[in-house]
Amino acid sequence: MVKFLGAVLVVGSSGVIGMVVAWGYSERPRQLSELVSGFTLLETEISYAKTPLSEALMRARGQKGSVAGRIFETASHMIASGDQSPGQAWETAVRCAYSVSALTSEDRDALLAFGANLGSCSSTNQLRHIALVRERLRANEMKARDKASETARMWRYLGLTVGAMIALMLY
């Protein structure tokens, strides 16, 4: 009975690990897609109304609690407080959200590069920077989507299979 319970635990935990890794792969394209939407909204705010940055970021933040929402909202508050330059505020916001997101270092670097000229150039250049980061994120999203469809399924099965194998070996 104890052996059986142990085997169930091993298979279950191994399956959960597989699911978590698979979630990371399917979550990343979704988070990237939210970021791309956020940058599109930000572009509209800047090109049409020339809304100041803290307000524009707040309006473009999209769903509260999402990674994009968290980055945009944190940066907006920090810029409004005036304690940090827009570039520094953006960097802090990206680093904070990165640790709890499914984004990779490649995505993080694209986001950090965007902050370098944030708020310190003309609207034409600001829009160019937005277009650039959006393109990079969109390319990352496409790659992540392709990878996710194959890899996420594989990790789900792999978790269960490895768990079953360990259980058999121990039984």
Add this chain to the structure above:
Amino acid sequence: MSNEPLGGKPVADVIVDEVLPCLPPGLRGAIAGLPKEQLDRVHEIRLRTWRPVMLMAGDDEIHPSPPYVFTDDDALITLQLIACGSLYAFEDDLRQGYITIRGGHRVGLVGRVVLFDGGVSTLRDISGFCIRVAHEVLGAADNVMKYLVKPPRRLYHTLIISPPRCGKTTLLRDVARQASDGVPSLNFQGVRVGIADERSEIAACYRGVPQTTCGIRTDVLDACPKAEGMIMLIRSMSPDVVITDEIGREEDALAIREVMCAGVSLVATAHGGSLEEVARRPALKCLFEGDMFERAVILSQAHGPGTIEAILDGGTGKTIIVGPLR
């Protein structure tokens, strides 16, 4: 007449609450440390890189003690704070050389001009700031309103003339307020007022909201070229009175003719020492050929800003009152 800053707050409080948040932290402390009675007299703060910070109170200069030397890092931080970290949102203002901050205070800027196609594209390497603390003088027009009101519900077409720094805009702002709110002592009910505020000086709008008391029936078209603004106001807001500042270009004169011929009263200001001087300006000449202005108010500095030298009847050229009067 009460000489007070916006919202009736003492100047020292206005500086601490609205101007200091736009300055680098070190400088905030240096200015906040000045005696309150000194700060209450301040109307300008001058910041120039690698030179001491000065506060202007009338003709006096006030220096923080110990002197605070404004560095180029301070200039960068100040620009960032003034522009709310969004230079792109103030491109047009930079081209004009000033940014209006919360509270309606105007920050003049100098630096290196970038040209594009022969015109000013933007300013870079900003090295100097002149922060003009916004004041409004409620009641500045008390002495002139009775000469400008045309019973029962109109204002005469009026031109306020003076050299710079004589209180033209202050007087104009109060004329707008009194025309909008009404003047019970003259049995004049308030009328709809439209302000074409090209340089954000009359209503001092910050994000679209007037920071000055410019009347309850007043609509402001902010940062719009005044010639276009006057016509847009007539089309969109059907004002009884159109107010605008510092006319001087040919297109301004054409727009003014349109306004006057549309049955709308017009009150404007122009730089000049006398009616004759303004009438000789080539762009404005046409406005004086048909005696279009019915009143001309001449200001001077004789007894301080806002001194009324004379009010003339534009049609006959006769003097209605002669100053100096304050």
